[in-house]
Amino acid sequence: MKKRLISLFITVVLICSCLDYSAKAAFSVFNIYLCGIIDSDGMDRTGWQTQAESWLSNIPNSAIYKKTAFNKTQLATYLQSSNMFVIHTHGSKNSLRAVDSNGNITRLFTYDILGWSSTAMSVNKLAFIGACSCGSGGSTATNIVTSLFSRGSKCVIGYLGDVNTYCNYLMIESFCTAIGAGYTISEALIYADSCVLSAYGYSGGTASRLTMGNTGQRLATYILPLSSPAIELENIEEYAIYEQYYCNDTDTYVTIYNKRIGSYNTDDYAYVITDRNGKMIISDQPHRGCLDEFKPDEEFFNYCDKEFSVAIEKYGGNYKIEEQRIIGTKDNPGMRYIVKITSDDCESIEQIDVYWR
Amino acid sequence: MKRLILICTCIVFLLLVGCMSKPEATGTIFEGYVENEWVIDTRDTPSVVLMSIKDDKEKIKILKMFKGWNKEEHEVPNERVLDLDMVVELIIDDNLIIQVARDNPGDLLLYAEDGCIYGSIYRRNNGSVVNIKHYYLPVEFSRWLYEQVGDKIEY
Numbered sequence: 001m002k003k004r005l006i007s008l009f010i011t012v013v014l015i016c017s018c019l020d021y022s023a024k025a026a027f028s029v030f031n032i033y034l035c036g037i038i039d040s041d042g043m044d045r046t047g048w049q050t051q052a053e054s055w056l057s058n059i060p061n062s063a064i065y066k067k068t069a070f071n072k073t074q075l076a077t078y079l080q081s082s083n084m085f086v087i088h089t090h091g092s093k094n095s096l097r098a099v100d101s102n103g104n105i106t107r108l109f110t111y112d113i114l115g116w117s118s119t120a121m122s123v124n125k126l127a128f129i130g131a132c133s134c135g136s137g138g139s140t141a142t143n144i145v146t147s148l149f150s151r152g153s154k155c156v157i158g159y160l161g162d163v164n165t166y167c168n169y170l171m172i173e174s175f176c177t178a179i180g181a182g183y184t185i186s187e188a189l190i191y192a193d194s195c196v197l198s199a200y201g202y203s204g205g206t207a208s209r210l211t212m213g214n215t216g217q218r219l220a221t222y223i224l225p226l227s228s229p230a231i232e233l234e235n236i237e238e239y240a241i242y243e244q245y246y247c248n249d250t251d252t253y254v255t256i257y258n259k260r261i262g263s264y265n266t267d268d269y270a271y272v273i274t275d276r277n278g279k280m281i282i283s284d285q286p287h288r289g290c291l292d293e294f295k296p297d298e299e300f301f302n303y304c305d306k307e308f309s310v311a312i313e314k315y316g317g318n319y320k321i322e323e324q325r326i327i328g329t330k331d332n333p334g335m336r337y338i339v340k341i342t343s344d345d346c347e348s349i350e351q352i353d354v355y356w357r
Numbered sequence: 358m359k360r361l362i363l364i365c366t367c368i369v370f371l372l373l374v375g376c377m378s379k380p381e382a383t384g385t386i387f388e389g390y391v392e393n394e395w396v397i398d399t400r401d402t403p404s405v406v407l408m409s410i411k412d413d414k415e416k417i418k419i420l421k422m423f424k425g426w427n428k429e430e431h432e433v434p435n436e437r438v439l440d441l442d443m444v445v446e447l448i449i450d451d452n453l454i455i456q457v458a459r460d461n462p463g464d465l466l467l468y469a470e471d472g473c474i475y476g477s478i479y480r481r482n483n484g485s486v487v488n489i490k491h492y493y494l495p496v497e498f499s500r501w502l503y504e505q506v507g508d509k510i511e512y
Contacts, residue, residue: 041477041489043438090442094511097442103485104402107442109511132441162458162466162475165438200436205466349470 030219031123032056033078034176035067035087037099043165045088048173052086055180058220059084069101072108079148080116084126084179084219088172091131091158093143113147122152125217126185130172134158135210145210155185155213157249159205167196167204182223186215190250191226194273194282201269202243202256211249239270251276259291264335266291266326294330300356304335307354315350317343328355385423386478390449391416397506400446400456407445407506422497431473433491439466439475444510447502451481457499459512469493 034053036046049066056064067078075098079085090097095107121127127148129135134144135158145158163171174195178188189211196206239257242265246253252273259268268291272283312319323338334355341348382388395410410416443456457476458467467475473493479486 039489040479040486041438041491043435045440088440090440092442092444092512095442095444105400106402107444111511130440132439161464162439162441164436164466165440166436168440351470 028061029063030059030061030083031081032059032062032064032084033067033082033086034064035070035075035078035085035089037089037097038068039090039099040103044169045165048088048169048176051173052176052180055177056084058180058182058222058224060221070098071100071104072098072106072112074098075108076112076116079124079127080120082124082127085124086128086130086172086176088130088168091129091134091144093133093136093141096129096131096134096144110142110144110147113144113151114142116151118151120151121148124148124153125155125219126179127153127156128172128175129156129158130163130168132159132162132205135160138210139212143210145212149212153213155211155215155217157185157189157209157211160208160210161205163206164200164204167200167202167206170196170199171206178226179219181226182218182220183226184216184218185211186250189215189247190252190273190281193247193250193252193254194271194284197254197256197271197273198284201267201271203254207245207247207254209247209249215249240265242269252281261291261294261296261326264324264326267328268292291326291328291330291333294326294333296326296333300333301335303356304354308335308337308352311352311354312337312339315339315341315343317341322349327353332356381417382420385420385426386428386453387416387420387423387449390453391420393450396448397445397502398448399444399510407509419498419501422495422501426473426495428478428490428492431469431493433469433475433493437466438491441467441475443476444512445502445506454479454481455494455498457494457502459503459507460496460499468496472496474499 034049036049038046046068053064053066056062075096094110098106098108129144136143139146145156149156171192174192175188178191183191193207196203238259240260241255242258243256244253252275255272257270259266270284273281275281319339319341321337322340325336326333327336328334332355334353337352339350339352341350382391396406397408398404398406441458443458446454446456448454455476455478458474460474461467474496475491476494477489477491479489481487
């Protein structure tokens with residue numbers, strides 16, 4: 001009788017704990033903090049939150065907090081209580097900038113983070129630190145990325161060097177979009193890389209990242225395909241390779257091509273992202289300028305050279321043309337001259353743009 | 358008589374030395390500010406004063422770095438603005454505060470074609486930052502600034 005009572009009691013306890021666990025699992029909230037600072041330089045570091053929120057709301061049980069003014073204490077709280085954390089701010093190897101509603105600046109330093117308990121970030125599955133140089137020195141250095149990862153986060157992403165604000169903005173926005181669409185972290189990084197290249201033709205430092213932890217995680221439970229198909233580049237023979245690099249965290253190779261007209265480079269570009277076997281994942285046609293339909297003739301070159309001769313006179317001294325590049329669009333083409341000017345005791349590099357009429 | 362000539366010579370010499378070592382800021386962004394006490398501080402709230410510059414020799418050194426430099430030709434275009442935190446700044450007064458990135462030859466995004474390095478200039482109004490603009494500043498200035506206080510800051 002006593003044994004029966006004990007086993008009944010144990011069974012009841014087990015059932016109750018299971019029920020409690022499944023209730024918690026079913027109703028546990030997935031906290032997402034999207035943080036961006038407002039700085040008096042007029043650059044937008046918060047606008048990406050709107051699109052990010054819209055896509056990340058696909059993550060089950062998500063509770064999204066958009067923050068545009070916070071101090072370092074609040075920033076620390078957001079990091080520690082987030083399941084996913086994204087920030088666009090100023091940064092360096094050892095610090096992240098927080099700006100409150102009065103414009104007061106405080107900084108969260110690596111020594112602050114290393115002062116937290118080793119499990120302080122254990123609920124965090126993903127932290128994207130969109131600020132300059134937070135991964136500087138790599139995985140063996142003390143920096144913002146390694147510090148956060150050492151406090152228990154499952155995955156932390158930060159940049160190895162400095163990043164352009166525009167490129168960083170688009171990187172963050174596209175990354176959040178892809179995560180909300182059900183991409184893995186690695187797939188989302190590839191997608192975001194492609195968006196930045198499509199818009200600007202260069203990565204602006206955003207492809208140089210330190211990523212620590214599990215990039216195979218998928219935070220949304222279903223996949224919505226995003227429009228970024230792999231397409232064959234047409235007339236690729238007109239393009240010369242401008243830049244090639246390897247993205248460590250996505251195991252992909254990026255090749256950026258520059259369109260050439262005759263012996264001149266242009267501002268038109270195209271890119272291809274391939275896996276380690278050379279299989280194309282994403283590619284894109286040129287966007288800037290679209291000089292495909294522009295056929296420069298002798299009249300164009302003569303006009304540009306003549307205008308250049310007039311423009312260079314005001315500089316005085318001797319000059320040497322270092323590079324000539326066809327710029328603009330098919331409707332408004334021009335020529336850029338990069339010139340080294342030497343006079344008496346100094347040397348300078350100048351850029352002179354001439355547009356055709 | 359000899360003594361008088363000697364005294365006059367000394368006075369002329371001292372006057373010449375005095376004139377020569379006076380900071381000449383005409384035509385630079387420092388025009389009208391050389392008499393102030395300049396301060397290097399951390400751009401935090403509250404900020405921490407790391408160093409004050411009263412010595413004219415130091416000011417002359419900085420003025421030389423900025424000789425021929427002007428705002429018009431060195432503004433950073435929007436597409437080249439960075440998300441870089443510059444922790445220290447040189448305060449000339451509330452109308453002229455200068456920040457600059459630390460010289461790092463490996464980072465191409467920091468530099469303009471003429472070798473100047475990323476930085477910004479702004480002013481304050483009742484303690485609030487207004488009109489922050491990014492410029493490429495003389496790289497010698499960056500080296501000088503971080504030489505003064507580099508060991509006193511986390512960066």
